Amino acid sequence: DTGVSQNPRHKITKRGQNVTFRCDPISEHNRLYWYRQTLGQGPEFLTYFQNEAQLEKSRLLSDRFSAERPKGSFSTLEIQRTEQGDSAMYLCASSRIQGTSYEQYFGPGTRLTVT
Amino acid sequence: AQKITQTQPGMFVQEKEAVTLDCTYDTSDPSYGLFWYKQPSSGEMIFLIYQGSYDQQNATEGRYSLNFQKARKSANLVISASQLGDSAMYFCAMRDYNTGGFKTIFGAGTRLFVKA
Numbered sequence: 001d002t003g004v005s006q007n008p009r010h011k012i013t014k015r016g017q018n019v020t021f022r023c024d025p026i027s028e029h030n031r032l033y034w035y036r037q038t039l040g041q042g043p044e045f046l047t048y049f050q051n052e053a054q055l056e057k058s059r060l061l062s063d064r065f066s067a068e069r070p071k072g073s074f075s076t077l078e079i080q081r082t083e084q085g086d087s088a089m090y091l092c093a094s095s096r097i098q099g100t101s102y103e104q105y106f107g108p109g110t111r112l113t114v115t
Numbered sequence: 116a117q118k119i120t121q122t123q124p125g126m127f128v129q130e131k132e133a134v135t136l137d138c139t140y141d142t143s144d145p146s147y148g149l150f151w152y153k154q155p156s157s158g159e160m161i162f163l164i165y166q167g168s169y170d171q172q173n174a175t176e177g178r179y180s181l182n183f184q185k186a187r188k189s190a191n192l193v194i195s196a197s198q199l200g201d202s203a204m205y206f207c208a209m210r211d212y213n214t215g216g217f218k219t220i221f222g223a224g225t226r227l228f229v230k231a
């Protein structure tokens with residue numbers, strides 16, 4: 001396993017701009033998750049894909065957020081018209097069913113700063 | 116509703132000593148999983164240990180063990196023989212298998228400091 005990778009690692013943008021993040025999961029993992037983590041807090045679930053299907057979205061995922069996983073491999077998370085409150089670490093994780101543990105492997109995250 | 120509570124914002128432990136990080140949870144789903152993750156300053160979340168709600172024995176993984184007390188809804192992490200590299204944030208997490216969909220919820224975390 002090469003691990004979950006995320007790009008870019010850091011992004012600074014001005015309020016109102018659009019940003020897109022990419023996540024490449026572990027190759028044989030068919031499940032992919034996006035989380036958001038603000039300073040001093042645990043990760044908060046945003047959305048989940050099984051293969052290319054987006055099966056669950058959190059209420060945290062406003063209309064300005066959209067996620068895709070077009071071929072069931074990599075995923076993108078886009079934030080339109082960014083706001084200062086969007087500043088956070090965006091974490092991607094992937095998993096496959098291993099018994100019942102559903103262990104998730106996390107990427108290093110993309111840190112977004114909105115100025 | 117699902118909830119994870121970690122009441123210790125920070126903990127100190129002497130190198131080579133054992134330390135217990137507290138976690139309580141709330142759920143009405145009889146089928147759930149409990150997880151502990153470590154997040155060093157580099158930011159990457161590292162899976163440590165898993166406990167299923169129907170598991171009869173407490174989970175162990177090397178120096179990590181999970182003290183699972185189902186009736187009290189607690190899932191404390193015990194780290195034995197602490198090492199300097201154990202200094203990090205530790206998150207307790209839960210997933211409800213019947214009612215929770217696919218999401219995992221995390222607590223606010225405990226920062227562990229290991230002293231030489």
